[in-house]
Amino acid sequence: MGQSESVLILGGTGQAGTGAAALLRQWHPALPLTIAGRDIDRARRVADGLGAATAATIDLRRGDLGLPADRRYSAVVAALWDDRLHGLRFAQHRGLPYVSISSGLVDIAPEVVAGAQRANASPILVASHYCAGAVVLAALHSARRFDRIDAIRISAVLDELDTGGPAGTADLERWSTATSAGLVRRDGVFTWVTGPDAQADVRRTDGTDLPGRSIAILDVTSLALAADAPDVRFDFAVGESAGRRRGEPASFEVRIDLEGAGPGGAPIRRSRYLVHPAGQRPVTATGIALGVERLLGLRGEAVAPGIHTPETLLDPAYAVERMAETGACFIGAPGDS
CATH class of the missing domain: 3.40.50.720 (NAD(P)-binding Rossmann-like Domain)
Incomplete structure (x- = not known):
């Protein structure tokens, strides 16, 4: 072209x-x-x-x-x-x-x-x-050492000062109006969850929790089908990010938890954070x-x-390489192996 x-x-x-x-x-x-x-x-x-x-x-x-x-x-x-x-x-x-x-x-x-x-x-x-698919790609990059993926959980914190401007705020409001239910894949079945089943704590990189919930987001379907994972969930919380809690600008932080098997069928887990000190915009x-x-x-x-x-x-x-060029990085989380 x-x-x-x-x-x-x-x-x-x-x-x-x-x-x-x-x-x-x-x-x-x-x-x-x-x-x-x-x-x-x-x-x-x-x-x-x-x-x-x-x-x-x-x-x-x-x-x-x-x-x-x-x-x-x-x-x-x-x-x-x-x-x-x-x-x-x-x-x-x-x-x-x-x-x-x-x-x-x-x-x-x-x-x-x-x-x-x-x-x-x-x-x-x-x-x-x-983040326009960046988190899906980061999760699939983390999954490369697995021969089989049994479960994927994404836990994202969005700082309330980092919603992406008026357009981003309007998107969040529209999505929350369309449905208050979350979408998960559970035992191979895509399932809508509400009430207590949708609620979840989202742990920030500093070890503190924010109240969050499962949301209806394309990441669930993309990850479930790309990784052939029978259990997938995306939990989301809006609140003060770990960066801002330290007195710094609002930070971007997404925890990626994977469970499955490696070569020879040995069970393995991997838990990492994808973080960016400048928030979600560069991601x-x-x-x-x-x-x-x-x-x-x-x-x-x-x-x-x-x-x-x-x-x-x-x-x-390649996507992770490009994210790293902007300042994003992976850091270990408790349970990483």
């Missing part, structure tokens, strides 16, 4: 969009980017800071997004909630790759149906996982940028049209 055509980042002035744009610029200096938002002055500031980038205003109520008809793009990234799916339709009508990060488990049905109805139009990356940005890079064929072969998820396209080891 010619690099004269620009990656259109809808919501490119928000935290996720600006972070992903900065990484794409770092990884691929010649890649043209279009920072699209409602405030043209803000979009221009972001674009000017990147170089080789342009600014545009968008109107998500319009099928053409309010963009000039003669502009050509290489991909469309929805770094915001595309409630009318105009961004997706815009991409499909032009045969462009599309990335979505805000639909969540409870909102992906329209995207999946749209992708099925026009299966040969565009590659669609459904990346409405936690989410990495997830988005990895997806764009892959869809454009800047790493790996061309991606076929259809519905894709992060673990079907991206190499976990």
Whole structure:
């Protein structure tokens, strides 16, 4: 795909969009980017800071997004909630790759149906996982030493000062309104849990607990099916992160607990934290940028049209390497072996 055509980042002035744009610029200096938002002055500031980038205003109520008809793009990234799916339709009508990060488990049905109805139009990356799939990839990277995975538990702390700006806060509110139940895989069966079954303590890296609960999130389905794990759960808590408890900026911390068997069938466990001292923004940005890079064929072969998820396209080891470049790292947790 010619690099004269620009990656259109809808919501490119928000935290996720600006972070992903900065990484794409770092990884691929010649890649043209279009920072699209409602405030043209803000979009221009972001674009000017990147170089080789342009600014545009968008109107998500319009099928053409309010963009000039003669502009050509290489991909469309929805770094915001595309409630009318105009961004997706815009991409499909032009045969462009599309990335979505805000639909969540409870909102992906329209995207999946749209992708099925026009299966040969565009590659669609459904990346409405936690941190745009970065946590799934980190967990699969941790699972590489296992011959069999019996159970996966993800425990995430989101600092209330690190929700991702107004768009991120709106996403959390929408998802909590759609369902208060959590989704787990239990003994091979995907099961909705409520009440006491959904409640769980989430342990921070400093050893203290926050009250949390199981949530309905795509990470459960992606991990369960990718690892063929019969028991999978994702618990989530919003509160003061360990970093902020130390008087530092809000930190990102996700605990990954794995149980299964190693070579020869010997039972093993692994418990590690994926952490970032600067919070969730750089981790989410990495997830988005990895997806764009892959869809454009800047790493790996061309991606076929259809519905894709992060673990079907991206190499976990490479993803962890890219996360580490931004300052993320793994640290041991009690029970690690």
